[in-house]
Amino acid sequence: MPELPEAESARAVIERSALGRRIVAVDDTDGYVCRPHAPGQIAAALVGTALTAAHRRGKTLWCDAGTGPVLGIHLGMSGKIVIAAADGTEVDGGDHWEFGRSPGDYRFSRFSLAFSDGGMLRLLDPRRLGRIRLDPPLDALGPDAATISAEQFTVALTGGRGPVKARLLDQHALAGVGNLLADDILWRAGLDPARPVDALTGRERGRLHRALRETIGDALRDGGVHTLPLVPHRRPGGHCPRDGTELRRATVGGRTTYWCPTGQPR
Numbered sequence: 001m002p003e004l005p006e007a008e009s010a011r012a013v014i015e016r017s018a019l020g021r022r023i024v025a026v027d028d029t030d031g032y033v034c035r036p037h038a039p040g041q042i043a044a045a046l047v048g049t050a051l052t053a054a055h056r057r058g059k060t061l062w063c064d065a066g067t068g069p070v071l072g073i074h075l076g077m078s079g080k081i082v083i084a085a086a087d088g089t090e091v092d093g094g095d096h097w098e099f100g101r102s103p104g105d106y107r108f109s110r111f112s113l114a115f116s117d118g119g120m121l122r123l124l125d126p127r128r129l130g131r132i133r134l135d136p137p138l139d140a141l142g143p144d145a146a147t148i149s150a151e152q153f154t155v156a157l158t159g160g161r162g163p164v165k166a167r168l169l170d171q172h173a174l175a176g177v178g179n180l181l182a183d184d185i186l187w188r189a190g191l192d193p194a195r196p197v198d199a200l201t202g203r204e205r206g207r208l209h210r211a212l213r214e215t216i217g218d219a220l221r222d223g224g225v226h227t228l229p230l231v232p233h234r235r236p237g238g239h240c241p242r243d244g245t246e247l248r249r250a251t252v253g254g255r256t257t258y259w260c261p262t263g264q265p266r
Contacts, residue, residue: 003219004177007056007059007176010075013082013093022049024115033123051065056144058142059171069135070136072135072136078128081093086117091119145176164197164200165182168186183259184225195266233247233258
């Protein structure tokens with residue numbers, strides 16, 4: 001499922017292949033994906049403009065459109081940005097995460113921009129959990145997890161007795177960590193996911209910050225969260241890729257969680 005690395009891949013697709021192309025039509029008829037906008041509202045704001053820049057914080061994307069409104073894009077759990085040529089051939093979909101879709105099969109297109117040269121930008125979303133909206137709220141997002149400083153990270157982990165995994169998943173504290181990233185980060189840091197935030201020592205917070213930066217860097221470099229070492233073993237009967245111990249499974253912070261009881265002791 002898309003997390004920060006997949007969102008960054010989508011941002012790069014837009015930056016490479018969609019900027020500076022005049023928008024002549026918009027399909028915003030999916031009222032659920034485009035909520036709270038009425039059909040035609042996003043089209044009225046964007047037709048005649050061009051995307052001029054693509055940005056990301058955490059899992060949230062937004063594009064400038066000249067002097068018009070900001071176009072917000074959230075991939076949800078199954079979304080992907082694809083750029084197609086006039087004949088429907090996919091010309092850019094990034095290197096990350098595929099869901100088995102045949103080239104040119106756009107059955108799951110939930111939103112699209114048509115360009116004056118005949119090409120299109122599409123949001124493909126089989127589970128229909130993505131979101132398109134104008135002027136998305138960004139102020140509530142915490143610092144981006146890929147670039148958060150040690151000082152910002154200390155602030156993000158200050159206060160409260162909730163489990164450290166829940167804090168990593170809190171997009172208001174730091175933006176971009178999802179369930180798979182969180183498990184791999186905590187596994188690398190050697191910390192139990194249920195450890196209370198206020199019980200972490202300064203040394204443990206430093207170790208966790210280094211693991212955060214390392215995990216995200218590896219996922220960005222290697223093609224997404226599915227390439228991380230713990231992820232293939234997150235299943236019943238799975239074993240720790242470091243020491244072979246059978247992984248434990250529980251719900252922590254409302255999410256299914258896997259950890260190594262040997263390498264991540266309580």
